[in-house]
Amino acid sequence: MTGPSATELREIALSRQxxxxxxxxxxxxxxxxxxxxxxxxxxxxxxxxxxxxxxRRLPSRGGAVVQxxxxxxxxxxxxxxxxxxxxxxSHNHPSxxxxxxxxxxxxxxxxxxxFAMGARPIALLDAIRFGDLSQGLQRHRFARVxxxxxxxxxxxxxPTVGGETYFDEAYSGNCxxxxxxxxxxxxxxxxRAVARGPGNPVLLVGADTGRDGIHGATFASVQLDQDAxxxxxxxxxxxPFLEKCLMEACLELCSNRALVGLQDCGAxxxxxxxxxxxxxxxxxxxxxxxxxxxxxxxxxPYEVMLSESQERMVLVVESGxxxxxxxxxxxxxxxxxxxxxxxxxxxxxxxxxxxxxxCLPLEVLVEGFLERRPAARRPDGLTARMGRDPLSAEPAxxxxxxxxxxxxxPNCGDPTWVFRQYDHQVGNDTVGGPGxxxxxxRFKNRPDGLALTVDGAHRCxxxxxxRGTEMAVAEGLRNLxxxxxxxxxxxxxxxxxxxxxxxxMWQLEEAVAGLAGAAEALGLPVVSGNVSLYNDYQGMGxxxxxxxxxxxxxxxxxxxxGRGFKHVGDRIVLIGNLGESLAGSEYQRLLQAGVExxxxxxxxxxxxxxxxxxxxLVRTAVVSSAHDLSIGGFAVALAECCVQHGxxxxxxxxxxxxxxxxPGRHHGALFGxxxxxxxxxxxxxxxxxxAAVCGLRGVEWRDLGPVGGDSIRILGLVEMSCAEAGAALxxxxxxxxxxx
Amino acid sequence: MRFGIAVxxxxxxxxxCAHAVALAGGEPAYLWHQDSDLRGSDCVILPGxxxxxxxxxxxxxxxxxxLMEAVLDFxxxxxxxxxxxNGFQILCEAGLLPGALLRNDSLQFRCQPTKLLxxxxxxxxxxxxxxxxxxxxxxxxxxxxxxxxEETLRELNSSNRVAFRYCSSSGEVGPSHNPNGSLDDIAGIxxxxxxxxxxxxxxxxxxxxxxxxSDGLALFTALVKGAAGLPT
Numbered sequence: 001m002t003g004p005s006a007t008e009l010r011e012i013a014l015s016r017q018x019x020x021x022x023x024x025x026x027x028x029x030x031x032x033x034x035x036x037x038x039x040x041x042x043x044x045x046x047x048x049x050x051x052x053x054x055x056r057r058l059p060s061r062g063g064a065v066v067q068x069x070x071x072x073x074x075x076x077x078x079x080x081x082x083x084x085x086x087x088x089x090s091h092n093h094p095s096x097x098x099x100x101x102x103x104x105x106x107x108x109x110x111x112x113x114x115f116a117m118g119a120r121p122i123a124l125l126d127a128i129r130f131g132d133l134s135q136g137l138q139r140h141r142f143a144r145v146x147x148x149x150x151x152x153x154x155x156x157x158x159p160t161v162g163g164e165t166y167f168d169e170a171y172s173g174n175c176x177x178x179x180x181x182x183x184x185x186x187x188x189x190x191x192r193a194v195a196r197g198p199g200n201p202v203l204l205v206g207a208d209t210g211r212d213g214i215h216g217a218t219f220a221s222v223q224l225d226q227d228a229x230x231x232x233x234x235x236x237x238x239x240p241f242l243e244k245c246l247m248e249a250c251l252e253l254c255s256n257r258a259l260v261g262l263q264d265c266g267a268x269x270x271x272x273x274x275x276x277x278x279x280x281x282x283x284x285x286x287x288x289x290x291x292x293x294x295x296x297x298x299x300x301p302y303e304v305m306l307s308e309s310q311e312r313m314v315l316v317v318e319s320g321x322x323x324x325x326x327x328x329x330x331x332x333x334x335x336x337x338x339x340x341x342x343x344x345x346x347x348x349x350x351x352x353x354x355x356x357x358x359c360l361p362l363e364v365l366v367e368g369f370l371e372r373r374p375a376a377r378r379p380d381g382l383t384a385r386m387g388r389d390p391l392s393a394e395p396a397x398x399x400x401x402x403x404x405x406x407x408x409x410p411n412c413g414d415p416t417w418v419f420r421q422y423d424h425q426v427g428n429d430t431v432g433g434p435g436x437x438x439x440x441x442r443f444k445n446r447p448d449g450l451a452l453t454v455d456g457a458h459r460c461x462x463x464x465x466x467r468g469t470e471m472a473v474a475e476g477l478r479n480l481x482x483x484x485x486x487x488x489x490x491x492x493x494x495x496x497x498x499x500x501x502x503x504x505m506w507q508l509e510e511a512v513a514g515l516a517g518a519a520e521a522l523g524l525p526v527v528s529g530n531v532s533l534y535n536d537y538q539g540m541g542x543x544x545x546x547x548x549x550x551x552x553x554x555x556x557x558x559x560x561x562g563r564g565f566k567h568v569g570d571r572i573v574l575i576g577n578l579g580e581s582l583a584g585s586e587y588q589r590l591l592q593a594g595v596e597x598x599x600x601x602x603x604x605x606x607x608x609x610x611x612x613x614x615x616x617l618v619r620t621a622v623v624s625s626a627h628d629l630s631i632g633g634f635a636v637a638l639a640e641c642c643v644q645h646g647x648x649x650x651x652x653x654x655x656x657x658x659x660x661x662x663p664g665r666h667h668g669a670l671f672g673x674x675x676x677x678x679x680x681x682x683x684x685x686x687x688x689x690x691a692a693v694c695g696l697r698g699v700e701w702r703d704l705g706p707v708g709g710d711s712i713r714i715l716g717l718v719e720m721s722c723a724e725a726g727a728a729l730x731x732x733x734x735x736x737x738x739x740x
Numbered sequence: 741m742r743f744g745i746a747v748x749x750x751x752x753x754x755x756x757c758a759h760a761v762a763l764a765g766g767e768p769a770y771l772w773h774q775d776s777d778l779r780g781s782d783c784v785i786l787p788g789x790x791x792x793x794x795x796x797x798x799x800x801x802x803x804x805x806x807l808m809e810a811v812l813d814f815x816x817x818x819x820x821x822x823x824x825x826n827g828f829q830i831l832c833e834a835g836l837l838p839g840a841l842l843r844n845d846s847l848q849f850r851c852q853p854t855k856l857l858x859x860x861x862x863x864x865x866x867x868x869x870x871x872x873x874x875x876x877x878x879x880x881x882x883x884x885x886x887x888x889x890e891e892t893l894r895e896l897n898s899s900n901r902v903a904f905r906y907c908s909s910s911g912e913v914g915p916s917h918n919p920n921g922s923l924d925d926i927a928g929i930x931x932x933x934x935x936x937x938x939x940x941x942x943x944x945x946x947x948x949x950x951x952x953x954s955d956g957l958a959l960f961t962a963l964v965k966g967a968a969g970l971p972t
Contacts, residue, residue, distance in 0.1 A: 150849050151849075155793070156752070241749070241790055245749050420852045423851045423880045559952075
């Protein structure tokens with residue numbers, strides 16, 4: 001018997017070396033089915049063979065952590081017998097090829113991860129990135145991804161409460177679609193994806209198994225190429241109606257002791273679900289593919305084991321109680337089949353009509369992969385690029401034109417075009433939805449609530465991936481503070497290019513170090529996550545894009561203060577420094593050639609202190625509004641605060657003239673993206689309270705001037721009417737996507 | 741006052757409706773689509789969602805559920821029935837209300853705040869609402885464009901069977917305040933007897949100031965008060 005050809009190995013994304021290793025570990029040649037199963041389990045997508053050693057650095061323990069990484073989703077304790085379960089995951093490759101279904105099934109997958117833990121999903125968030133909206137293909141992808149996210153979430157009845165959109169040419173080849181799901185459960189309802197009790201039956205429930213999505217996991221572990229469209233059969237089709245029924249049936253069973261273990265059937269299909277469940281339980285599993293309900297005839301064991309048909313779950317139930325469990329699925333009109341059983345021997349044994357067709361030790365499947373350590377190298381010339389001063393050149397635009405350009409950028413503009421296509425209210429718990437700095441959800445029978453945000457690194461991560469990642473974490477912290485919430489834990493999705501390129505590997509290492517450092521410094525455990533590599537199209541990789549999902553707690557849920565100035569005469573206060581850093585900013589992306597300069601300094605202790613101040617001022621209702629400064633810097637944030645309720649402002653930044661050799665200094669002050677800053681508004685009589693809170697924590701603040709009038713005046717520098725700023729912000733996305 | 745809340749596979753505002761009913765002082769009871777027992781309900785709510793995945797057509801499969809036979813009898817006997825969003829679509833498919841709900845004219849799903857102008861329809865659900873007043877109640881649908889032939893529209897308008905129209909915050913009706921292209925800006929209608937109300941907006945989402953509006957609560961409290969013989 002000869003080994004597989006190079007083409008056959010490429011099909012399952014295994015190297016010759018990995019194939020040799022399989023033979024060495026098994027002591028024999030694997031057959032075709034076994035090879036397919038090994039290929040799937042050893043794919044980057046399932047094994048994390050490139051990133052695993054890095055991810056070990058992330059702090060995942062802490063007082064509130066109930067379940068860290070390694071399960072379907074992470075779990076934290078909210079106190080009072082309430083647990084919060086959450087995770088973020090990517091569906092980038094499928095969405096590039098079939099945007100609507102790719103995005104929809106991404107949402108479906110992350111929902112299953114959460115209800116597999118016995119948690120009822122209560123919120124979805126999305127972080128999506130595309131190329132320039134001036135291109136038809138990018139508009140198509142954007143529109144269809146938004147439609148796909150909405151299609152799934154709206155139909156299943158889980159609100160999409162927040163998210164982030166970002167556009168940059170660098171995502172033209174590879175769009176990013178990251179979806180986060182948050183659920184709640186109780187300690188009694190919490191289920192783990194584990195197979196226990198030899199002899200216990202294994203059930204496959206939900207959709208029939210078809211030929212869709214075969215090699216999805218391996219597809220996600222290679223670069224997209226020109227023939228990518230031909231891989232469309234590797235993209236699955238979502239059925240949110242079926243998943244809604246599946247979710248209700250599973251949640252109903254989670255309070256039933258007959259259920260031993262529950263696992264989502266996602267990437268690498270039955271192979272991965274069975275292997276993971278059995279391995280966690282230290283046992284084995286035996287299954288007969290003939291017992292698997294098929295969508296089509298003539299499917300081979302290989303196709304059955306590697307199908308990624310959506311809306312399926314694997315259950316282990318207590319022996320003798322199968323009928324009781326199956327009755328629940330019957331009631332919801334769902335198929336359920338006993339397809340195998342738990343066995344003592346730590347192997348996965350596949351039968352076809354009782355005849356063995358594959359048998360692999362779990363240890364080989366789960367731990368046998370070769371850890372990859374591709375070389376990492378800091379890109380040449382980075383030091384020189386970061387050494388340049390973006391403020392040294394005479395600005396090509398005057399302040400007003402630059403301001404208009406930024407307000408009209410889809411990265412700064414109003415995302416209403418997106419989120420009004422998402423049901424963000426179902427469940428009757430959304431106190432603050434999309435459009436706020438962070439979403440706020442209440443619990444019906446408790447005074448406290450949750451705040452949720454998702455934030456991706458911006459351009460500065462391309463200069464300094466470590467700092468860029470820390471900045472994304474800091475932005476999450478600020479978003480939570482602006483709604484009065486205290487952060488509790490993180491989830492992360494690391495989107496990168498091809499790790500076999502040393503520069504990309506360096507970016508990944510740096511980003512993970514940044515995430516680990518920031519999480520450590522802020523005392524926030526990372527309880528779940530996902531890595532998406534090979535986001536590369538025709539040799540052009542995406543910039544390093546770590547996306548951070550953050551969950552925080554609001555002690556006492558009240559209507560959110562929001563970002564908009566509310567009362568004429570209120571004082572406008574800047575928390576933090578005015579700053580000046582344009583390196584990696586939206587200003588630089590839009591108006592300067594190239595990304596260069598020293599990335600902004602970030603002091604995480606100071607960041608935590610200012611977040612503490614803002615949180616307290618919001619909680620105690622000292623302020624009438626609160627908004628963090630992020631993309632577009634001070635001037636964009638100020639415009640957003642004014643436009644919301646059409647109230648202008650007159651602010652005095654007391655800037656000296658630009659120093660010699662730095663004619664861009666005023667641009668830096670208005671559009672720089674330094675961290676640690678917020679804009680608040682409050683009645684003049686409360687300034688003393690604010691001063692006291694800031695003084696106590698050593699946080700800098702400045703009274704900039706009053707709210708009022710119908711224009712936004714930055715004294716001595718620039719002025720614009722609220723109407724003009726509003727038109728620019730509101731049209732930034734909508735005008736590019738067609739009429740409202 | 742017991743409110744039976746229908747649950748079809750794919751229904752998702754069942755629990756939101758139960759919450760609203762409880763806030764109004766009513767007693768919620770879920771009604772499973774395969775049962776034909778209304779469990780002693782004094783009012784039936786067909787909630788929002790995607791019953792049977794909206795396959796074929798929104799509401800087209802749900803109308804054949806055993807539960808719907810019982811709901812039809814209940815409605816013919818004058819029992820109050822409220823169809824919200826998908827429930828309105830089911831009521832149209834079941835023939836309890838005229839017309840149909842088509843895809844939004846934007847061809848997009850729309851979840852947004854809307855203002856509703858209360859018209860003069862006589863229905864127990866609006867016993868406490870003043871004609872000409874406005875209610876802040878949000879919408880969330882992809883297929884909410886009310887359509888009926890000209891004769892039906894004339895009949896609905898002339899016999900005061902339009903319950904709500906989409907309007908501006910000051911109560912003006914016009915295309916710029918109509919979120920889905922509904923004919924005559926119709927957001928909700930009643931049957932001839934007034935005991936069946938179908939509406940696309942979600943009153944159950946507007947029952948607490950914390951969630952942005954409590955204008956929807958009046959629809960539920962009107963029935964609770966009516967049953968108790970209290971003035972509304």
